Amino acid sequence: MTSEITRHAGTPRAYTLCLNQAAARDAPWRAEQAAILNDADLAVVRETVGRWPGYAPTPLVALPGRAAACGVASLHYKDESGRFGLGSFKALGGAYAVARLIRSELSKAEGREVDMDEVTARALPEAAGRITVCCATDGNHGRSVAWGARMFGARCVIFMHPGVSQARQRAVEHYGAEVRRTRGTYDDSIREAQETATREGWFVVSDTSYPGYMEVPRDVMQGYELMAAEAFDALEAPPTHILLQTGVGGMAAAVAALAKRRWGDARPKIVLCDPDLAACWLESFRAGAPVAVAGELDTVMAGLACGEVSALAWEVLRDHADAVIALTDDAAISTMRALARPGTGDPALVAGESAVAGVAALETVAEDAEAREMLELGPESRVLVFGTEGDTDPELYARIVGMSAAEVLA
Secondary structure: OEEEEEEHHHHHHHOOEOOOOOOOOOOOOOOOOOOOOOOOHHHHHHHHHOOOOOOOOOOOEEEEEHHHHHHHEEEEEEEEOOOOHOOEHHHHHHHHHHHHHHHHHHHHHHOOOOOOOHHHHHOHHHHHHHEEEEEEEEOHHHHHHHHHHHHOOOOEEEEOOOOOOOOHHHEEEEEEEEEOOOOHHHHHHHOOOOOOOOHHEEEEEOOOEEOOOOHHHHHHHHHHHHHHHHHHHOOOOOEEEEEEEEEOOHHOOOHHHHHHHHHHHHHOEEEEEEEEEOOHHHHHHHHHOOOOOOOOOOOOOOOOOOOOHHHHHHHHHHHOOOEEEEEOHHHHEEEEEHHHHOOOEEEOOOOOOOHHHHHHHHHHOOOOOOHHHOOOOOOOOOOEEOEOOOOOOHHHHHHHOOOOOOHOOO
């Protein structure tokens, strides 16, 4: 069987599908991977985040009409649009990492082990107020970090590249963060955040990892595992396929890691979904090693506009992600509109630009017999996707869909 197929522009849905030759369902869960994500740390996340005000599992929505149209047995959509009022799954990662960092710094300052309840209660406001956290963002991660900083009493500075909309900047500023605009791409803004933090004595809370910077992104990924756990717990039967949008890959790695630990060699087939204008996972799987994608990365899927994979995510996904599909912006836009106006008996969903890659990928390959065979996708398949954001940029969402989120839900 071929390891890659490409359908060019001009066909109904242009895309590239590439198998990851290094992955295998019977690949062991290695000690290096367990050091990143494990059941003990997930239990801590459950206990910690479960005590935050407003915590509740987000809905797992069945889409039987769309499943039938795609020729699969079932399709479930984990709807993160209401998570903590922030509109995306990122609330689980950035804010949790902020809490962990503040706890560590307060423990050093106090000369004792500060517990997480003290952090949540802001029991040491003066010490917490001397801590500044920062990060680069495409929008949602920065909002989570800013929200966490406000919740736990720290100062926050967020770096945004030119591709981040003013609406997303205002959303971050709503939580009291200072926003600094940068030049270049998301990856350039990561470097500027790190350089500034080093100079000023601040703490970077990034969702991507790189040599010398692993601990905080690991905390972010552990937060994301709670979303996966909620979804897996709510399913009546294990999925056969999980389709995951990538960006730097932290969310996809967290979901894949829990799937491997829970189901072992019977784990679902894991399929990553890249924007074709920022296809760092496609290029990395092709090369068998992390590859940086150059250029403006100018995709409507703004939260996925990342040119470099996370080192921690690569450690997991090189063994446990089976394939990657690179999709066009047109596919994402079409799927956003279709989910808002389902016409299949399914409930209407408010799905932002970076939320829909999994559904868009399923709809794309559903029309292609060769791709279905490569992915072992058939009428008995049970597919799980993660709708990672709602209308996090309400103006852009309304322009694309032709309705506001309120109108869609009405």
